[in-house]
Amino acid sequence: MKIPRRSLFALPLTLLLTGLPPTLAQAAEVFRVSAIPDESPTELQRKFKPLGEHLERKLGMKVEFIPVTDYAASVEALVNKKVDMVWFGGFTFVQARIRSNDGVEPLVQRVEDEQFKSVFITPVGSGIEKLEDLKGKSVAFGSPSSTSGHLMPRSYLLEAKVDPDRDLRVSFSGAHDATALAVAGGRVAAGALNISVWEKMVAEKRVDTSKVRVFYTTPPYYDYNWTVRKDMDPALRAKLLDAFVSLDPARPGDKQILDLQRATRFIPTKASNYASIETAARSAGLLK
Template sequence: MKLIRHLMIATVTAASLISTAYAAPTLQFAVGMYQPTKDKNDATYTPLANYLSKKLGMPVKLRTVESWEGLAKSLANGETDVALMGPWGYVLANNEAKAQAVATIEYEGKPIYYGIMITHPGSGINSPADLKGKTFAFADKGSTSGYLIPFYYFQKQGINPDTYFSKVIYTEHPAIEAQVTKGAIDAGADYNRNRDTMIAEGLIKASDSKIIWKSDPLPNDAVAVSEKLYKDKAFVAKLQSALEDLKTELKSQPELLPPRYTGFVKSDNSYYKPIRDAGLATGRLQPK
């Protein structure tokens, strides 16, 4: 009986070790700072993380990274496996760490958006030509619409922001909108999706700001995977399928994405060529 008992214990122990050894790894899922606070950002994207966990059959740990550059670095150093990130942040991650886009998010059914410049209606500013000597806000230097695209526009106009404006600040997209509507800064760079969301949520009033410039269409935010994970083609296909299926799931679970976001479409690195070209033209991207 003792022998049998010992064998049973050994069997259970071995089974436990096997179970532990083959337990599904935790997928590190990072998102950029799309909401005014980290807590709200985490709360907004937790349903998406839970959805991916269910569809992929593995634990998914959500983490908010407060800058696009930081998100790109996290893909490079192994802290992040999958990221939802801005187009310029993605291009940086692809250039520096060979991260690969596998999907693009849709906003109101479209995989594109626009960079904008905004001012307060009482500022007397009606176009970028009126900005000389004014205070201007960019988002962080990893932002597409908040930095790269407006910087590229200024460069083509022969404008050096450091000398053209009386003061330049760098802050988060929601803060740019809030400070412009209050008149704390004269103008700033943002994107239409952020402005629309903040107006819809009552964070700012549409009447307290006006758009003085709009970019050409830009590719929406990317879902990117690390170079290592991209080599697992079966996983990539499963992830893409889960993201595409989300369009149907949103009908019964609208909380899976923030308002006005309608799903994902498959994409790849080539879709982000316009952003890469702007990065190269401004010297903000050095070819590897």
């Protein structure tokens, strides 16, 4: 029996989709992704575009990048199901896990995130040679919720008997690249940022190492990961995991994606890897 043409427009979209091949039905869905704003919005979009296209091919559905204004907004977006996956630092993952009552889990991390580091930088000729020399000085961090731009640098300052709240004049730039530029511009005496952004800015000649130098590099710690909610459909989760771990630097297209993510490979990860981050956050008074 023929359905009158005008009746088709009255049918629910979900009913119409049931008659489509699976790949077309899936394409009508949208997989929403966000990231902590640890770099400028344009840089985050540039880095994500090829990865987003790769995920679309692997998942068989549209992938959309949703920018957020600050670190806290990225946590709330995932917890409140506004997005499906977020690029978190170790500390923001811990915050999301607590905020969601253990309702989120890290899916993958870069190989580099097993041994991540932060650097402290200062202008050449500042006379600052060690963490203790920062007492009384102006120091820039990234976001208050940044693992590599605040939490871990703060943790190592406290180990060196330097209390940021008492001994330093602290400011927050909002992002790693902004911290480096604040130091380079002479607006602060020193700054802390993640080593990956520092190395990228040096390579791109956005900072001049004849004018700004690293004076302290932290010991390694676990950091970034892609986090999803635990209620994600298991089949979708399996596809997503495969989309990341199957990226192969020997294939030119994959290498472009990995290079933009500053990764050699993606590997599976687990929540227990970030237990030391939670411990450091509680010791630093950043988690109650």
